[in-house]
Amino acid sequence: MCLVSPISYLREITYKARIMQGGLDVFNAVYMCYNTCMPFKVVLVQITDLERYASTLESYSGFASEKGTPLFGKDEALRFLKRSRGSLVTPYPMGPLALAAFARKRFGSEVELSIIDMLTERLFVEDLVERLKRESPDLVGLSSFSAFSGALHRAAALIKAELGVPVAAGGPYCSASTERAARDPNIDCVAYGEGELSFVEMIDRLMHKKDLKGIPGTAYLEGGRVVVVPHSGFIEDLDDLPFPAVDLLRMEDYFLNLSPLGYLSPWMILFNSRGCPYRCIYCHSIFGKRTRFMSPKRVFDEMMFYYKTYGIREFQVWDDIFNLDVGRAIEVCDLIHSAGSPFRLLFEGGLRADIMRRELVEAMVRAGTCHICYAVESGSPRIQAVIKKYLDLEKAAEAINYTADRGILVNTYNMLGLPTETEEEMYATIEYNVRLRHFSIRLFHAIPQEGTEFYEMVYPKGRDKGETGMYLDHRHEGADSALYRKVLRDGLRRFYLDAERIERISRMQVPTMSPSEVMRAYAMEFRSVFNILGIRRIYELPPGVVGPVMDVFRGGGVAL
Structure with a gap:
């Protein structure tokens, strides 16, 4: 769209028509001016x-088969x-x-x-x-x-x-x-x-x-x-960043996606910090190794913008490490709570469990948090050292249990097939999760991404490493695909097909979710697990969990 006034526009056309050599006509002059004015x-x-996405879906369907044959x-x-x-x-x-x-x-x-x-x-x-x-x-x-x-x-x-x-x-x-x-x-x-x-x-x-x-x-x-060419530096004042240009999207297309908890609701992603000081070998350093934060008010203002403009009440926080500065995190939560905001918060970025504080958990509950993901990665102390995460597993366990006991649905992120990891150490990750009281687990196949220390450990120097991506069989020690599939299936059976866990979660009271929403979230979790395990009918479940599982599906209004 041309931004000059009509009079100025005509003047410029006349001027350019006069100065053009060779008798070019007015049409060319108009076109030249129009082109000049275009943004x-x-x-x-x-x-x-x-x-590639379709191939991944095909591979994923193979988990339902003992031999890995796609469905x-x-x-x-x-x-x-x-x-x-x-x-x-x-x-x-x-x-x-x-x-x-x-x-x-x-x-x-x-x-x-x-x-x-x-x-x-x-x-x-x-x-x-x-x-x-x-x-x-x-x-x-x-x-x-x-x-x-x-x-x-x-x-x-x-x-x-x-x-x-x-x-x-x-x-x-x-x-x-x-x-x-x-x-x-x-x-x-x-x-x-x-x-x-x-x-x-x-x-x-x-x-x-x-x-x-x-x-x-x-x-x-x-x-x-x-x-x-080296960077000249990072943006220090994140408050100066404008809100993401969501007006350039058809927002309703994204509202069609299911929440991580299995229901449809207008939602948005929030980032309110950049960078992480930890040096885990599998992770990137896109935003540097020093964390920069937005102010609590800047975070709240962005949330209110989405709420007033699009009616969004659900926010998924994807920061690398939201709980690094506990005091600031509490301030964000208290600002949301004190304003009486009708929000539901899901922390999907993977909080660090061993630095979590009970007072922050309480603040998150008050602010409307219903879902938290903790990044555990491995239940083996030796592997924690290998990957340079150095998570204090006992402190992490205390934080996971306390968060779950406070009525928040807790998920843990875990990886199988890390460098030098043995089958016994993979099962140590399963054992670690099974003894805790949380809602769900993710057991990812560890994939070394280029640009990380993990990648350099796996691939020899000078090798043309090629494309990295989803569910690739890298064949490095501890990452055998058949072994991964075996441990994955065993882990899911042990974690999910546990009558005591099912009954405990069925009784959970999540402050920002109705009982039927909790049951629906749990039923959708079971559906995903059953697909991986190849369970097609209720009688294929162990006898002790048939009744509790049926109650979950009925309570959530989800067909088996």
Whole structure:
């Protein structure tokens, strides 16, 4: 949209018509002025590889078989993906949302921004390029997780061939695998780490017809070699960040996704800090190893914006370590409570259990917390040292039990197949969880991601490591897929098919959930577990849990 007044516009047309040489007509003068007035157009894309996603669904279905034989094929999974809308886990594209908001604050109406989320819109790479042709962007920014890096490179090649516009890339993949991403000749600039400052510098340079070389926090290909430019620093005042540009999305598409507790409700992701000081070998350092926090008021104001604008009452907090500063965390919770806000909080980022304090748990209960995830990773003290997490397992156990006893549904994150981990140590993680009183567990296959110490431990120096991603069989010691599947199935049986646990959780009173919502959450948890274990009928359960499980499904209004 042109922002000059009609009179000024006509004056400029007349002026340009007069100065043009060779007798160019007024139409060309009008077109030239129109082109001058048009804002710089940027399209940000959250990359997804639907074929890779379908292969993962196929592999996941194999857990229901003792031999790992998939229950359905890739083509069937692809058909399901294309016809489904809200039945997948499709988190908001938080990276593009943050970049768009920051650029809009910096440039205002000089820049037009849009976001394409390939998973939510169910787009293949070819579909994306056709969509971009209609958008006619001046710059395309691609963001991807490592699992979908192949799709990012395919998209970059097609965009260059079909549109010929500058292509920038960023997100977790580019932060983890910066040099590999930058070796792609179809990508003009790769941003790594915290990307806002690099992104606005790219736009500014392109608007002024300059190249993208030398921007701090980026990498690029020059003369056959990758040049990595160091960051100039992090954004220190996170309060200065604008709210994510959610107006660029169809929010209702994300409301179709089930909550982690199995119900439909308008929801939003919150980040109110960046960075983590711990040095676990499996984790990234995208935001550095020093934690920066937003003020409690800034966090609360963002929540109120979503509530007043979209009616959102449920917030999923995805900070790396929300409870690092206990005093500040309590202040956030007390601000929410004192305002009488009708919110429901789910802490999905993985709080550190051995630094949790009872007074913070109490504050979280008052603020409306119904779900907390604690990152345990391993029940073996030796493995805790190997992965450099150094979690105090006894203190963690006390925090997990206390949180569960206070009426919060607690989940633990765990990994199997960590470096040098033995089968006995894998089962130690199962034993650790079984003796605690929490609601659910996740037992992930440990996958070394490029850019981490774990990755360097697994792969020899100088090896072309290739793509990392979901459910890959890395064949390093302790990570055998068959063993993982065996321990996973044994662990789920022992944890979930426990009559005492089922009866205890069935009696839980969660302050922000009705009894039927608690039962529905538990029933949906059982459904997922039964799919992995291949349990199709109620009589396949151990006799002692048939009655309690049936009560859970009836109480939650969920069909068996």
